[in-house]
Amino acid sequence: MDFNDSPAEAAYREKARAWLEEAAAAHRAEHGEPKPNTPEHMAAAKAWQARKAAAGYACITWPAAVGGGGGTPIESVIFGQEEGKAGVAYGYFTIGLGMCVPTVMAFSDTDTKKRFVSPAVKGEEIWCQLFSEPAGGSDVAALRTRAVKDGDDWVINGQKVWTTGAHYSDFGILLTRTDPDVPKHKGLTMFWIDMRDPAVECRPIHQMSGGREFNEVYFSDLRVKDSQRLGEVGQGWQVALVTLMNERLAVGGSAGPNYREVMELARALPGEDGPALSNDAFREKLADWFVASQGLKFTRFRTMTALSRSQTPGPESSIGKIISANQLQDLANTAVEMQGEYGILSGPEAAAGAAFQQSLMWAPGLRIAGGTDEILKNIIAERVLGLPGDVRVDKDVPFKDMPTGR
Known part of the structure; x- marks a missing residue:
């Protein structure tokens, strides 16, 4: 694995970073910081998507003829990293552009593609x-x-x-x-x-x-x-398999607090014998989270290296999703318990702006989205480790004859 940008990739990263710095400032000046799940937030998201499309940074790997950037997968990864750092990424278009529209592009006729692909790239339709x-x-x-x-x-x-x-x-x-x-x-x-x-x-x-x-x-x-x-x-x-594979790649990571943030919380919270950070059981958990996060980091580096070499990544996204979703749930639960009676707070007065409380309630959904833990473990077992597949007694049974539980 090569963990460093090639000269061409480093130049692209610098170019993307410079564009993002200027574009993000202009976007915030025009739209401010609207509250999520409001009409103003949706309008800001569509405006940002249109701005990216006009500059060739929306759907970077798609052909320029349909509004994409005509770039490479590794350029798309690099831009995504820098866009996240710039704090202007919106989630409204992830499913459409990451899962649905690629399926339309692969299986529809020319007229359908002409009608839908470009408006989706520009953020006009979701x-x-x-x-x-x-x-x-x-x-x-x-x-x-x-x-x-x-x-x-x-x-x-x-x-x-x-x-x-x-x-x-x-x-x-x-x-x-x-x-x-x-x-x-x-x-x-x-x-x-x-x-x-x-x-x-x-x-x-x-x-x-x-x-x-x-x-x-x-x-x-x-x-x-x-x-x-x-x-x-x-x-x-x-x-559907085309859509599902794109979905598992899209939800392979999980947003939310990481081990560094819970460590900072533990430094500030009092425990029985000093800061909670001095508790041996907590420190053992912290070490586990650190090791898992490093494993995830290097697994993602493997994916990035494959993309950089114009190769197709393997099933690493299944590994990443299982680890990151479960870790987020465990980390958030521990952080909330550490806060004692204050763990019930969920507003801005809560520690870390209630980020741990929100993650605790959101993380279980991540363990279902894009394939449950059990489904993804089967994928890893069968397709990565080469283990025998599960017994599937309904494989050759007509659907109408399957038991319904009634």
């Missing part, structure tokens, strides 16, 4: 991903949302859940069941849909963190054209 269902759990292929052919159209009925950003999205990619007479992985078909259609109902879910990023989405006789189909009829699982 996409969501409609996969998970209440009865499916972690098994995406167990979905029950039905699409029935009716002339040149398809009529869709069913429900999705935990759909991030559905309530503010313009379009979405939707995985449906079109043939219940074949095994569950073979009877699926993917479509793109208009989220503003009256037959689509979004119900935001009030999370314990106070946020409402996730949604239940209902489809009641939603009629879509066959031209909205992505891929062949019955080949939706193959289409």
Whole structure:
């Protein structure tokens, strides 16, 4: 592994850093620091995305013909690092540009790509991903949302859940069941849909963190054209795999406090015999977090090195997601417990601005998004370590004959 930028990469980093410094200052002067989840915050996010697109820094690896930067994967990584440091990154477009639109680009016709790709790059339209269902759990292929052919159209009925950003999205990619007479992985078909259609109902879910990023989405006789189909009829699982692999890469890391911040908190909090930092049990945990963070860092360096050599990264994103999400939950729980009765505070008066309390309530969701711990451990076991696969008794059973639990 090479941990250093090549001369070309160092030059690109300097160029990106200079642009970000000037552009971020101008952006803040125009839009200020609006509160998240407000119309002003969304407007600022769209303005920043448009600014990046105009400069060639939005979707850096995509062709310039569709509004991308025509650059390399390592340039995209470098810009992402510098954008994070500049403090102007927004999350509204991650799912659309990281998962949905690449699927549209791979499986739609020329007219569809021409219609949707460029507006998404510019931040004019937002996409969501409609996969998970209440009865499916972690098994995406167990979905029950039905699409029935009716002339040149398809009529869709069913429900999705935990759909991030559905309530503010313009379009979405939707995985449906079109043939219940074949095994569950073979009877699926993917479509793109208009989220503003009256037959689509979004119900935001009030999370314990106070946020409402996730949604239940209902489809009641939603009629879509066959031209909205992505891929062949019955080949939706193959289409979905493209989206899922992008998703696991996108959520491979987790934002939130790290071991350094909890160490600083422990220095300031009193314990039984001096600062909490002097507690042996806590120091042992701190050492574990440090070792895990170093492992994550070097795993990400391996991914960056592969990108720098124009290679395709392996399943490192599955490793990163398992470690980072679990560590964030453990770290946040320890930090809140250290605060004693003050750990119940969740406002600005709480230690570190309640960052640990927010992370404690958010981290469990990260262990589900993009594949649960159990799913990702199976991926690592089977595809990295070469261990035998799980026994799958429903592999060749027609979906209509699978037990429903009733």
